[in-house]
Amino acid sequence: MKKTAFMVLSLILSLSLFVGCTSNQSSSKGDSDTIRVGLNYELSGQVATYGQGLTEGIEMAFEEINENGGILGKQVEIVKIDNKSEDTEAANVSTRLATRENVVVLLGPATSGNTKAAIPAAMQNKIPLVSASATADDITVDKDGNVREYVFKTCFSDSFQGVMMAEFAHGDLSAKTAAVLMDNTSDYAKGLSEAFKKTFTELGGSILTEEAYQAKDTDFRAVLTNIKGTNPDVLFVPGYYEEVGLIVRQARELGLDVPILGADGYESPKLTEIAGKEALNNVYYSNHYSSMDDAEEVVEFNKKFKEKYGKDPDGFNALGYDLAYFVKDAIERAGEADPEKIKDAMAATKDFKGVTGTISIDEKHNPIKSITIIEMKDGVPTFLKKLDPK
Amino acid sequence: MEQIIQQLINGISLGSIYALIALGYTMVYGIINLINFAHGDIYMVGAYVGYALTTFFGLGFLPSLLLAMLTCSILGIIIEKVAYKPIRNSTRISALITAISVSLFLQYTMMYFVSPQTRTFPNVLKGSRITFLNGNVMLDTKNIYILAITVLLMVGLQYIVHKTKIGKSMRAASLDREAAQLMGVDVDKTISFTFAIGSALAGAAGVLVGVYYNTINPLMGTVPGLKAFVAAVLGGIGIIPGAMFGGFFLGMVETMVSAYGGSIIKDAVAFGILILVLLVKPNGLLGKTIKEKV
Numbered sequence: 001m002k003k004t005a006f007m008v009l010s011l012i013l014s015l016s017l018f019v020g021c022t023s024n025q026s027s028s029k030g031d032s033d034t035i036r037v038g039l040n041y042e043l044s045g046q047v048a049t050y051g052q053g054l055t056e057g058i059e060m061a062f063e064e065i066n067e068n069g070g071i072l073g074k075q076v077e078i079v080k081i082d083n084k085s086e087d088t089e090a091a092n093v094s095t096r097l098a099t100r101e102n103v104v105v106l107l108g109p110a111t112s113g114n115t116k117a118a119i120p121a122a123m124q125n126k127i128p129l130v131s132a133s134a135t136a137d138d139i140t141v142d143k144d145g146n147v148r149e150y151v152f153k154t155c156f157s158d159s160f161q162g163v164m165m166a167e168f169a170h171g172d173l174s175a176k177t178a179a180v181l182m183d184n185t186s187d188y189a190k191g192l193s194e195a196f197k198k199t200f201t202e203l204g205g206s207i208l209t210e211e212a213y214q215a216k217d218t219d220f221r222a223v224l225t226n227i228k229g230t231n232p233d234v235l236f237v238p239g240y241y242e243e244v245g246l247i248v249r250q251a252r253e254l255g256l257d258v259p260i261l262g263a264d265g266y267e268s269p270k271l272t273e274i275a276g277k278e279a280l281n282n283v284y285y286s287n288h289y290s291s292m293d294d295a296e297e298v299v300e301f302n303k304k305f306k307e308k309y310g311k312d313p314d315g316f317n318a319l320g321y322d323l324a325y326f327v328k329d330a331i332e333r334a335g336e337a338d339p340e341k342i343k344d345a346m347a348a349t350k351d352f353k354g355v356t357g358t359i360s361i362d363e364k365h366n367p368i369k370s371i372t373i374i375e376m377k378d379g380v381p382t383f384l385k386k387l388d389p390k
Numbered sequence: 391m392e393q394i395i396q397q398l399i400n401g402i403s404l405g406s407i408y409a410l411i412a413l414g415y416t417m418v419y420g421i422i423n424l425i426n427f428a429h430g431d432i433y434m435v436g437a438y439v440g441y442a443l444t445t446f447f448g449l450g451f452l453p454s455l456l457l458a459m460l461t462c463s464i465l466g467i468i469i470e471k472v473a474y475k476p477i478r479n480s481t482r483i484s485a486l487i488t489a490i491s492v493s494l495f496l497q498y499t500m501m502y503f504v505s506p507q508t509r510t511f512p513n514v515l516k517g518s519r520i521t522f523l524n525g526n527v528m529l530d531t532k533n534i535y536i537l538a539i540t541v542l543l544m545v546g547l548q549y550i551v552h553k554t555k556i557g558k559s560m561r562a563a564s565l566d567r568e569a570a571q572l573m574g575v576d577v578d579k580t581i582s583f584t585f586a587i588g589s590a591l592a593g594a595a596g597v598l599v600g601v602y603y604n605t606i607n608p609l610m611g612t613v614p615g616l617k618a619f620v621a622a623v624l625g626g627i628g629i630i631p632g633a634m635f636g637g638f639f640l641g642m643v644e645t646m647v648s649a650y651g652g653s654i655i656k657d658a659v660a661f662g663i664l665i666l667v668l669l670v671k672p673n674g675l676l677g678k679t680i681k682e683k684v
Contacts, residue, residue: 184654212654216613218603219407221400222648229393242508246603253519254396254528273510274605 034077035070035337037062037327038097040108040118045085050110050316054132055080057320058107060308065324071331083109087117094118098125104337105130105327110316112136122150128343130154132323133316135161135264137191140365150339152346152365154326155319155356158188161263161286162195164371164387165236168284170203172373172385173259175233177208181223181247183239184212192238192263208232213243220247221254228256240265245274252279259284266374267315267381277379284384289318289356290372292383301355315356322354357386392526397649398642403533405641407599410540411618412625412633413547414591420628421564421584423482427489428469430615431496432589436462436596437511437606438504444514451514451601458597459590466589467582475578493615501608508607511600536598543591544634551630556583564628620664626674635676 039058042051062076070076079101083090090109097103098121106122106129109115115134122129130152131139137157140148169175178200183189197207208230211223224247227235235251235258237244244266251260259282266285291302291312301321305313313321327342329352334341349361357369368389375384411433418426436458443454473492477484517532551557559580562570571577599614600606618633621640625632640660647656671677 211648214657216609218605219400219404221404222397222645223653225393225396225400226649226651226653242605246605249604253530255521255525270508270510274508276513276604 032102033074035072035074035331036077036079036101036103038101038103038106039078039080040083040090040093040097040106041080042085042110042114043080043082047085047111050133051083051085051108053314053316054108054110054320054323056309057305057313057317057322058324060305060317061321061324061328064304065328071328072336074337079103083114083118085111085114087114090114091117091121094121094129098122098127103127104331104339105342107132107323107327110134112139115139119148119151123148126150126343127339128152128346130323130327130346132319136187147364150343152361154323154354154359154367155288156369156371157366158191158263159195160366160389161371162192162238163199164389165192165261165263165284165286166196166199166203166205168286168373168387169234169236169259169261170200170205173234173284175205175259177206177230177232178234178236179208179227179230179232180210181220181227181235181237182210182212183215183243185215186239188240188265189238193236196236196238213247215240215243217243218246220250224251224254224256227251228254232258234259234261236261238263238265241268241271242274245271248275248283249279257282261285264288264315272376272379275379280376280379283376285374285376286371286387287315287374288372289315290374290381290383291318292381293372293386294383295386297353298355318355322356322359325354326352326359392523393649395523396527397645399527399529399533401642401645402638403530403536403641404645405638406533406537406540407595407602407614407637408617408621408640409634409637410536410543410595410598411592411614412621412637413540413544413630414588414595415615415618416622416625416627416630416633417547417551417591418584418588419622420630421560422474422478422581423564424474424485425489425619426588427486427615427619428492428496429588429592430611430618431493431500432462432465432469432611433592433596433599433615434606434608434611435465435496435500436593437600437610438500438596438608439593440597440600441509441511441606444512454514455594455597458593460593462593462596463586463590466585466592469589470582470585475581493611497608497611504608506608508605511604511606513601513604515601532602536602539594539598540634540637543594544630547587547591547630550587556580560584617660620661624664624667624674626677629674629676632674632676636674639675 041055042048062078066075081093083093097106106127108131109118110133112134115131128150132154135155135158137159140151140153142148180193182193209227213220237247237260244262248260262285264287267287272280302313305317330342330345331337334345347361352359359367359369362368370386370388372386373384374381415429439458439461440454443449443457469492473488477488515532517530520529551560559575562575563577563580567577621636622633624639625636643660643663644656647659
């Protein structure tokens with residue numbers, strides 16, 4: 001009995017080795033008549049709305065591309081696999097796409113955590129991986145500061161939002177002093193506030209006070225009273241909408257009426273529900289995209305999206321749409337659907353024009369792109385302006 | 391100066407919420423020596439019942455509060471009968487583990503039915519802002535309501551425990567369950583009643599907090615439950631005015647630590663004080679003067 005089990009096991013092991021070898025060989029050939037693109041997304045589970053939103057945008061873009069003759073005369077074939085919003089599953093899907101599905105490029109996953117889990121398979125198999133929504137700073141760069149050769153990002157990093165909001169506070173709001181209130185349990189908030197503080201002081205402003213809270217806190221009156229006592233020009237609160245909603249409401253209740261600034265964590269209809277319409281004035285945050293932007297390509301995208309899906313696009317839809325065209329652009333410049341050449345073409349991307357902004361890839365494989373500033377007016381998010389990096 | 395007054399107000403309003411939850415905690419412990427970890431989750435269920443009544447049935451604040459209290463007391467009795475009664479004579483550790491299981495069961499059952507997303511409470515209790523000292527100090531009338539209701543409930547509890555017949559049997563059961571039974575006290579009924587009252591208090595707290603912060607979610611009971619437990623222990627667990635005192639003490643400590651620049655370590659300081667108090671006075675701050683539990 002034991003012997004049979006051992007035999008079966010070793011058979012499976014040797015077979016899996018064999019499978020690994022063969023598919024590697026065939027993927028390096030890449031002379032089929034379709035271009036296979038792998039999608040590794042959160043289609044179910046905790047953050048399913050992110051993955052679904054991105055996939056909608058990607059599928060719409062590739063359909064358009066195929067209707068218009070494909071890329072380099074070849075049709076694009078999508079291989080879409082659900083990673084169930086789990087990092088172990090994201091790693092498995094990434095391995096499967098890279099070794100057995102003959103894809104030339106890996107798209108996704110949506111969150112930073114899952115993307116990090118998917119990276120090793122892409123690096124080992126030398127297939128470029130692009131994420132349109134993983135905003136963590138350490139996606140394209142490893143912990144020693146080395147650039148990951150096959151990993152790219154088409155969305156800006158967390159710290160970049162902090163830099164841009166500091167410039168916005170200093171330039172557009174002419175703020176000289178600021179207070180920072182951050183969630184000290186989240187890397188996202190820490191990265192943002194570090195970048196904000198650094199840029200704001202470099203621009204000549206001063207940080208009056210720095211306070212912290214923890215995710216799931218509900219009472220912020222004590223720290224807000226402190227902040228009110230220092231009388232800052234602006235208050236920077238990098239956080240997620242649940243706590244930010246309560247913070248904004250309690251700040252206004254305590255008579256702290258200064259502008260409140262934040263980042264893409266504010267983007268949710270829940271923010272208005274929690275904070276209340278009256279409190280949500282004089283609140284600004286950065287985002288990837290606004291459907292109220294009146295630029296020509298955005299209006300065009302909104303129209304086409306609504307025709308296809310019967311609803312207004314959100315940020316994830318737009319990021320997914322741009323990601324697909326970013327891939328097309330790279331493959332066309334590479335001249336053939338070869339992972340190695342696509343990688344080099346991606347690294348050399350310059351002034352690629354998408355609906356979420358114009359993208360150039362920098363030496364760290366991060367995009368240099370404009371940021372959208374949203375202003376809350378009586379609880380309604382309105383497009384204020386696009387801010388270009390200096 | 392204005393800032394200090396404002397912080398005092400902040401501390402009292404935070405403390406009254408802890409005190410409100412701590413009252414039910416301390417009461418159940420006082421009678422049957424069970425740390426009911428599910429208390430915070432009954433508080434969560436109370437908040438959801440209040441939310442459903444005000445949002446879907448359009449009821450006003452007071453009827454929703456009373457109905458939520460009623461629902462929670464029934465839930466409390468069921469929990470006691472199903473989960474705690476069979477293990478009443480087992481070791482304390484198994485009672486404790488059962489309480490934690492009930493807590494997790496309530497959290498995740500609720501999450502299954504209402505989904506984990508945060509919901510916002512409708513504005514059923516119209517609060518208005520009172521400002522004084524040249525508009526530099528603000529007070530929300532909701533704070534006054536919560537404080538008044540907390541004091542009212544505490545006085546009511548004291549009355550029930552010390553002046554009524556059922557209160558007498560509660561005290562008897564807490565002193566010696568077997569002796570009380572021999573003297574003709576219906577211990578089962580008494581314990582059920584204790585759970586009913588304790589859970590009704592949790593339900594009331596749930597609705598009030600829902601109205602005050604206007605957000606509720608299925609895990610909202612965990613942290614306040616823990617803080618209320620700390621408040622109850624600080625004041626001397628089992629002593630009703632102790633829970634009240636402990637709640638205000640904890641709220642004030644947290645606020646003052648934040649006020650003097652320690653917002654990052656406010657919980658560490660609060661729990662540090664708990665450890666100190668327990669080292670010096672193991673029965674809690676009000677624990678020595680009153681020997682008889684509840």
